Amino acid sequence: MSFVTRGFSGRRRDDNPRLPPGQTLVNDWPVLSAGPTPRVGTAEWELTISDETGADHRWNWDQLLALGVEDVTVDIHCVTHWTRLDMAWRGVSLDRLFENVESGHDFVMAHSYGGYTTNLPLEDLLDGKAWIATEADGEPLDPEHGGPARLLVPHLYFWKSAKWIRGLTMMPDDEPGFWEQNGYHFYGDPWKEERYW
Amino acid sequence: MSSHLDGNALAGALSDVFQGDVTAASARCAGCGAVSVLAEAMVYPDAPGLVVRCASCDHVLATIVEAGDRVFLSLSGMSTIELRRRP
Incomplete structure (x- = not known):
């Protein structure tokens, strides 16, 4: 890589309107992981949405896919400064999963196999903004990338797209998840560079 | 009457600590209670x-987040840390 003075053009190195501030384009898919990689087979995989009534809404793998798998092409922005454009995913919209969930709570804690957590406002998971992703780049998700299924919330930094998703718990207040407890922003909008506290 | 300082x-005391x-320090895991030298812990560097x-x-046990001119340090997974004074 060479760094060349760009004279008076004033152009940023990555002068692309689809690139949020402080981000750099990549074409590969870096693996970030805060711990050992859980190995969860689709036969044992299960997703639960827990609401304040104590009722659990559960889906096994086949029941999840039966809700309808969509193609999704989105840009991914990681808080470690990389961005991938036009990434092809397949997954089930969270609108389908929340169809029969009655809750007065506005916030959600996502729980993963392996113990990871991250917090999100419910409204950021609805209206076509979030999915349970099962495939990326035309392949089933590798365990290293969160397979068999991960949360996909592309309008927020990628740490919100919890790998190895296993549950969503409704919360009355916005409580911090793993990285949010340890220095990262509660919300994580890449266009506002909401990286840290 | 009890009194406290700010x-x-x-x-x-903390600049001493x-x-x-600190990798030679021992810590008690708040999860399982095991006491071990920090140098023996498992560190995952490929994360935010x-x-x-x-x-x-x-x-x-701990996280360290580098945030430009700030560093966020969490030691909340260790219930106690034992540091040895220099001889």
Whole structure:
């Protein structure tokens, strides 16, 4: 890589309107992981949405896919400064999963196999903004990338797209998840560079 | 009547604690209670911060997030840390 003075053009190195501030384009898919990689087979995989009534809404793998798998092409922005454009995913919209969930709570804690957590406002998971992703780049998700299924919330930094998703718990207040407890922003909008506290 | 000081009173004691190489310190895991030298913990560097896990139970002992001119340090996974005074 060479760094060349760009004279008076004033152009940023990555002068692309689809690139949020402080981000750099990549074409590969870096693996970030805060711990050992859980190995969860689709036969044992299960997703639960827990609401304040104590009722659990559960889906096994086949029941999840039966809700309808969509193609999704989105840009991914990681808080470690990389961005991938036009990434092809397949997954089930969270609108389908929340169809029969009655809750007065506005916030959600996502729980993963392996113990990871991250917090999100419910409204950021609805209206076509979030999915349970099962495939990326035309392949089933590798365990290293969160397979068999991960949360996909592309309008927020990628740490919100919890790998190895296993549950969503409704919360009355916005409580911090793993990285949010340890220095990262509660919300994580890449266009506002909401990286840290 | 009990009295207390404000946090400025920590300056001497904490600068004493946080000097030198802390990897020789021992810590008790808040998850499983195991006591081990920090150098024996498992460190995951490929994350949005350093994640330090207990070698016995995988519990997160500590995280260090580099944030430009700030560093966020969490030691919440360790119930106690034992540091040796310099001879």
